[in-house]
Amino acid sequence: MPAWRGSIGRLAMAPSSRARVAGLLYLIVIAAGAASLVITPSLIVPGNAAATANNIMASETAYRFGIFVNLIATAAYVGVVAMLFELLRPAGASFSAVAAFFGLTGCIVSAVNGLTWLAPLALLKNPASLAALETAELQALSFVWLRLSGAGGNLALTFFGFYCLTLGFTIAGATFLPRVLGLLLAISGVVWLTGGFATLLAPAFASQISTYTMATAVFGESMLTMWLLLFGVNDAKWSAQAGRS
Numbered sequence: 001m002p003a004w005r006g007s008i009g010r011l012a013m014a015p016s017s018r019a020r021v022a023g024l025l026y027l028i029v030i031a032a033g034a035a036s037l038v039i040t041p042s043l044i045v046p047g048n049a050a051a052t053a054n055n056i057m058a059s060e061t062a063y064r065f066g067i068f069v070n071l072i073a074t075a076a077y078v079g080v081v082a083m084l085f086e087l088l089r090p091a092g093a094s095f096s097a098v099a100a101f102f103g104l105t106g107c108i109v110s111a112v113n114g115l116t117w118l119a120p121l122a123l124l125k126n127p128a129s130l131a132a133l134e135t136a137e138l139q140a141l142s143f144v145w146l147r148l149s150g151a152g153g154n155l156a157l158t159f160f161g162f163y164c165l166t167l168g169f170t171i172a173g174a175t176f177l178p179r180v181l182g183l184l185l186a187i188s189g190v191v192w193l194t195g196g197f198a199t200l201l202a203p204a205f206a207s208q209i210s211t212y213t214m215a216t217a218v219f220g221e222s223m224l225t226m227w228l229l230l231f232g233v234n235d236a237k238w239s240a241q242a243g244r245s
Contacts, residue, residue: 014235015087015176015232015233015235015238015239016232016233016234016235016238017232018083018086018087019083019087019228019232019233020228020229020232021079021083022079022080022083022084022087022228023224023225023226023227023228023229023230023232024229025076025077025079025080025083026076026080026221026224026225026228027225027229028072028073028076029073029076029077029080030218030221030222030225032069032070032072032073032076033069033070033073035066035069036066036067036069036070036073039062039063039065039066039069040063040066040067040070040117043055043056043059043062043063044146049136049139049140049142049143050136050139052139052142052143052146053120053124053138053139053142053143056120056121056124056142057124057125060121063121064121066117067114067117067118070110070114070117071111071114073110074107074110074111074114077103077106077107077110077160078104078107080103081099081100081103081104081107081163082100084096084099084100084167085097085099085100087233087238088167088170088171088174089242090174090176090238090241090242090244091170091171091173091174091175091176091177091241092169092170092173095166095167095169095170095173096170098166099163099166099167099170102159102160102162102163102166103159103160103163103167105159106156106157106158106159106160106162106163107156109152109155109156109159110152110153110156112152113149113152113153113155113156116145116146116148116149116152117145117146117149119142119145120142120143120145120146123138123141123142123145124138124139124142154195154196154199154200155196157192157195157196158192158193158196158197160192161188161189161190161191161192161193161195161196161217162189162193163189164185164186164188164189164192164217164220164221165185165186165189165190165193166189167182167185167189168182168183168184168185168186168187168188168189168220169182169186170182171185171224172186174241175234175237175240175241176233176234176235176237176238176241177227177233178227181223181224181227184219184220184223184224185220185221185223185224186220187216187220188216188217188218188219188220188221189217191213191216191217191220192213192217194209194213195209195210195213195214195217
């Protein structure tokens with residue numbers, strides 16, 4: 001065997017180590033995602049473009065930081081998807097691949113959606129280059145971009161819902177993780193999808209249940225995160241299932 005292949009083999013992480021790295025990245029996703037959900041939306045005044053624009057300009061640093069932490073959450077989620085894809089392949093290669101597809105698609109949507117958060121800054125901070133538009137028109141356009149940002153975020157969460165649901169089924173077939181974690185994650189996926197579809201089809205109803213859907217969905221993901229961080233996986237059982245697959 002070539003020497004370089006042997007070196008790569010020695011550098012490969014044990015399943016338990018990969019699980020803990022995935023747990024750490026997942027913790028970053030949850031913490032950064034929570035921060036972005038608190039910081040940026042707090043500046044938005046529903047139905048009032050002028051007040052929202054004034055809040056953004058008065059708290060530009062906070063607004064930019066909200067965009068930044070959302071980017072961190074998205075980057076960390078890519079790492080979660082990659083780590084869990086490799087970790088869970090022995091439990092079901094097809095399910096693991098489908099889950100990774102949904103997860104990465106959600107990350108791509110979330111990253112592209114970051115551009116819509118930057119659009120209000122481009123409109124509000126460069127009035128000279130947009131002299132043909134009145135201040136009120138610029139504020140209204142900024143507000144439209146913020147509404148598009150909300151729609152884009154909902155689309156990303158819908159793909160993450162499919163990811164959690166598929167990942168939950170994969171974990172349920174694993175011998176090296178508690179199956180209850182798969183059940184909880186599948187429930188999280190269903191809740192994310194319920195919230196996402198409700199926002200698209202019945203926005204008023206979605207706003208009424210948003211607090212409950214958020215808490216329920218995050219619970220399942222948090223349980224998986226804590227288990228991966230604290231216990232990892234059973235290396236022997238992982239190797240046995242990998243051998244059978």
